[in-house]
Amino acid sequence: DAGITQSPRYKITETGRQVTLMCHQTWSHSYMFWYRQDLGHGLRLIYYSAAADITDKGEVPDGYVVSRSKTENFPLTLESATRSQTSVYFCASSDQGIGVHQPQHFGDGTRLSIL
Amino acid sequence: KNQVEQSPQSLIILEGKNCTLQCNYTVSPFSNLRWYKQDTGRGPVSLTIMTFSENTKSNGRYTATLDADTKQSSLHITASQLSDSASYICVVRPLDDYKLSFGAGTTVTVRA
Numbered sequence: 001d002a003g004i005t006q007s008p009r010y011k012i013t014e015t016g017r018q019v020t021l022m023c024h025q026t027w028s029h030s031y032m033f034w035y036r037q038d039l040g041h042g043l044r045l046i047y048y049s050a051a052a053d054i055t056d057k058g059e060v061p062d063g064y065v066v067s068r069s070k071t072e073n074f075p076l077t078l079e080s081a082t083r084s085q086t087s088v089y090f091c092a093s094s095d096q097g098i099g100v101h102q103p104q105h106f107g108d109g110t111r112l113s114i115l
Numbered sequence: 116k117n118q119v120e121q122s123p124q125s126l127i128i129l130e131g132k133n134c135t136l137q138c139n140y141t142v143s144p145f146s147n148l149r150w151y152k153q154d155t156g157r158g159p160v161s162l163t164i165m166t167f168s169e170n171t172k173s174n175g176r177y178t179a180t181l182d183a184d185t186k187q188s189s190l191h192i193t194a195s196q197l198s199d200s201a202s203y204i205c206v207v208r209p210l211d212d213y214k215l216s217f218g219a220g221t222t223v224t225v226r227a
Binding site for chain 2: 031040041042043044045048058059090092094101103104106107108109
């Protein structure tokens, strides 16, 4: 079972460039999430989506753009990369709704370095 | 301010020994508290989940406890194995929201 996959696993780019991180899930989960993980911090929510064509900002959305035209895909774009966006990015999906105790299932992350 | 604090930040134990990780949270009211295990280079994977009314939950050699009155949880690892080397993350879900609050994690290193 493929589950949730992220690509690329590693990416190096330069400041000012646009970069897109891909996320694909095979469970048809309604909810999808993008997080960043930095040393010393818990995972921080960037954007989330409750369904296709429905997205909303999380805790740290500045500098990022998302879209969700299909349930299974949730790409994250850095429009003009900055060094502060160097991080490990995790995509997650869940069948959760309010009051539902389903876990979020995480991909294995994309390690992004911006020079 | 982070609503979920974990301690210690890291610890080293010998194979076969036990250890306990702590999680203090301020999220209230909450729907559930979950412990995740994150291996190096991988995404977090759920270990246990506890709701407000539960005090203890086990998953093999992992036992989680919850004290909702003091807003504390612990994760106890029994008879540690080398494969237990990982980061353990405490995650709290608010009652009326699906946005989670994550602790920064405790890194456990098990040595032979």
